[in-house]
Amino acid sequence: MFDTVLVANRGEIAVRVIRTLRSLGVRSVAVFSDADADARHVREADTAVRIGPAPAAESYLSVERLLEAAARTGAQAVHPGYGFLAENASFARACADAGLVFIGPPAEAISLMGDKIRAKETVQAAGVPVVPGSSGSGLTDAELADAAREIGMPVLLKPSAGGGGKGMRLVRDTASLADEIAAARREARASFGDDTLLVERWIDRPRHIEIQILADGHGNVVHLGERECSLQRRHQKIIEEAPSVLLDADTRTAMGEAAVQAARSCGYRGAGTVEFIVPGGDPSSYYFMEMNTRLQVEHPVTELITGIDLVEWQLRVAAGEQLPYGQQDIRLTGHAVEARVCAEDPARGFLPSGGTVLALHEPGGDGVRTDSGLSEGTEVGSLYDPMLSKVIAYGPDRATALRKLRAALADTVTLGVQTNAGFLRRLLAHPAVVAGELDTGLVEREADSLVAGDVPDEVYEAAAAVRLEALRPRGEGWTDPFSAPSGWRLGGEPKPVGFHLRVLDPVEYTPRGTHTVTTDQVSVTLDGVRHTFHRAADWLGRDGDAWHVRDHDPVAASLTGAAHAGADSLTAPMPGTVTVVKVAVGDEVAAGQSLLVVEAMKMEHVISAPHAGTVSELDVTPGTTVAMDQVLAVIAPHEEAE
Template identity: 45%
Template sequence: MNKRFDKVLVANRGEIAVRVIRGARRLGYRTVAVYSEADRESLHVREADEAVCIGPAPAKESYLAIDRILEAARRSGAQAIHPGYGFLSEREAFAQAVQDAGLIFIGPDPHSIEAMGNKSASKIRMIAAGVPCVPGYQGDDQTDATLLAEAKKIGLPVMIKAAAGGGGRGMRLVHTEDELLAAIRSARSEAENAFGSGQLLIEKAVTDARHVEIQVFGDRHGNVIHLGERDCSVQRRNQKVIEEAPSPAVDEALRARMGAAAVAAAKAVKYVGAGTVEFMLARDGQFYFLEMNTRLQVEHPVTELVYGVDLVEWQLRIAQGERLPMTQDDVLARRHGWAIEVRLCAEDPTQNYLPQTGRVLKWQAPEGAGIRVDTYLRDGQEISPYYDSMQAKIIAWGENRETARMRLIKALDDTTLLGVVNNKAYLRDLLAHEAFAGGDFSTAFINRYFPQERMAAMRPNLRHVALAAVALYLDDALRLAQAHGLSREFIGWHSSHEFPADYRLKWRDAEYDVDVLVHDGHEFSIRIGEVQFQIDVVAHDEHAFRYRFDGVVGYARTARDGDVIWLDAEGQVYAYTDVTLAPAQAAAAGSDGRLLAHSDGKIVAVHVQPGEEVAPGRTLVVLEAMKMEFQMSLPVGGKVITVNVQPGQQVKSRQLLVQVDPAQ
């Protein structure tokens, strides 16, 4: 019997820290938050009963520092530690250190984490336990020559994976032999930076398959059950974007077979607590073990909604030594309806999912029947480059899949996140696509229907630009009225003949000359080139306005940051810069030979030195931001004049990294 505890330290940040703190508090536990200096004002710090600063912003000096977390537990008097997910949640050394300190680790035992933490070792164990596995190589010889030979022996295409981690890091899909060596070295480098281990395994790529995982739960009395499946097939860069329960591809018979295999996998390592066994489900109904995540998953809310359970509550009860609160039959009998979750991320899908940083100007979570939002966002929240790009999870439940899907689309429409570029509109497009609506898709869904070429070509339509000009005009007018104590009825009033205001708005490299003529303060005649728009503003305030266009009333949400106006309207979210009074635009980025950081981050590698001749498009520097690596290059070649950074250095957005004298 475990010793009892009443105070829980949550060794994490962001939305999962908020989720665990609120769940524990609801059950009567006192909670302790830990935070880095960058998270001093974060929501999870405010939600907890107590909070302890554990170091600077970089995760290695704070959220990954085991000794600092244990010291925070000692100082606060916490008797148990919940790891959340990510960071130290699947580190055997952390679980062991918690237990060695006389504390309770709210998760599996160290030996279970160790057994499943390395993909190669866990696959060998699963084969021994009779769990179906994908053919591949998971040996100790990690030389380039051996990995190349094994990949060719398996037969292309193959998947290269980091043995020590997940989340898409250190993972590469390779179709041709000439890509192999570069993919192996790139995956190894990314794995070393993300997980501290460059060990790789290689598997036969099962194409056009689905990613289906089983939620398992075990207690210290030998009981292990599963809580059905989640379909996580909609992925980009092997990272999940949409998750749902149940899976459209799984019937009762297949659910029973996959559930039994997952339970067998968990029992093989004497698993205790919440875990997830991930499978690849082929078109022919065959499924293969991928890995086991020895922690709570990001997507656990869809299981909670469909089965009517609280998995964090279960974790706390199991950690106290209690038996599972339900039998397998009890759980399966509770399955009701459908739930779908999307991950709202600070990233730009039109620029190859480039992570974004900045200050949240306006955040408003959606509400309504069947809607759940897990987040830490609030107005003024700073999104930094040090942590994951996911900012919120928006989940919808319905009596059936279509109801859940439609509710989730409406929830996204009702979500406001302005100030930082994000994937809200992109998520809506994914959910609305006919292939997703029909339920017939695979892990190839995004590459097939939303290839980067299509995403990169997306841009604002002229009506959105016109609405942005209206938003800018209204904001200027409101500021003027407030500054001079004028009534709103004087906005747009003229003592002489009406004349148009000229605006020049910029979105990336595109500039729009906009003529704005206002009558009676609310009737806008907008001209962009040869296109004319008549827009009637019905009502407006500081952050939104209603308008009538072509007889239909619409709603726009706005936020202003200096010369930048953010507009969320008609399914599009864009930020425009008012460059009406700005000087002429300089040459295209990089054409002057200056390589600038595209975001805050850390330099992983520098591939050039002063005096070296480089060709256009060659990788000069590798930058890591939000746990992802980016190969930085220039559109021009020439001689390297200066290299201003070195590996391990933290850099700011637009900092000069390398200067090249462009070839003439």
């Protein structure tokens, strides 16, 4: 076993890898950018090395700086985690050239399976069924469009070089092919440095099933069962579970054997995942999609039902050990479900969020595990992936695991940064999810019903209670009645104290219940019902949901709002970076025309014209960093221009 391992990643996965290194008595080396100088993975490692400024291209993606950090700290091996350079064959080769063991598959396997086009051809030759689609690499936009028309709409555009849903586009209309191909290329180039695309037939209401494999350097390959990953939003997995309720024993065996064949076909070594798309109505018809040549975000559910620490066996295999078990020794026991907690705001269309973690509580206990990179004081910015943590629950059966996970998400507190925890809790209670009737489009179809609606009165009641408490006179003795927040008036009935507050829209709220306020909690009784909230500064949280309640000054708002007519202004929907500007001041634009693209946390958001008009102001250029709600441009209506 190695003495020292450098973890070439950040956040929750770096913390996860460090935990296993510690359990094996292996010294861990963390790396960090300037944005992560005080991050949890930095504090938990045995030593840490600064590798550059905040942008990933100048730090976490810099092979030269990572290798230098390994040399400075005496590391013998590098664990790439997932994301960043985990599936980069050049990085694996560079590690080998520097005398370091890359804790992952051979560079040749990464290169082969990292190219989705070559991967499909390779596994198809090995007898593994594949999704019908385009053939050949380096297709032009026109060739991709022709292939899509030949396959028949709808189709799925996919980057050849990457995974994780980045750059994937579902196209249902041939008229939008050109725009979608251009957008997919941009996202692929930004995420993977390679804009090569392929196109595949879209399978309606599909289920996403993946098989975990483990291979050593002695010719042994086993699979550890499947994971159901059908609950997705924008092609990104958000809930995963093991095993799948869809598969019977025979189908599980057949898919497992196909995954083993796929691994053998590329000379695989270490932990990897073979992903299949499965028609929900016919589980026996499954198609290879891709192979992820790394540890997966959702690996904990497999660990919980098999009792095998996948990170430990990545390390042992990389150190030359042989797997101590064959396929007949693998047992799947119980059920596990995982939820990905991300920095995004469901109420604002799931746009990325950011901020400082002011209060944090992460669940644990019997059958509950949280893998996290957070701590109080963590700054969540727009430079990296939005996933903050994973909450995983295990039980003897699926119903128990789901119930435990819903309770764990209700117990999750991340105030200061808006997350999707409450949305995930409601999703796990959806009748179709409870029944196991899943497909990759379910979340998109049901999203509106799962997003918290209007702000409940008790939220404003709690916020007003905090403000009332701050106004109460302190000290003993006589109190001037005019200084107490009682609404007392000379010779008249008390006038209730009201507050102008804002969560989504401004309201004027007058408290009408009873309250108990502490430094970290607020309890209010309203209409005979008691409600308790976690509290930090102007944030309130309950059952996984959070509300940022701010004071609202209607006079100031009316004055500042006059500078830009709201209907004419284009504002940033999230903190991020402007990557594309398609217009200039004076340009005539049509309603709905795409004008700008803002990127944050590896996600693109297109800014379109609210109406036909003329670009009267343009305050950004490509590369401009913007804050949420910052004015980017103003479109003067045609009538005003005339």
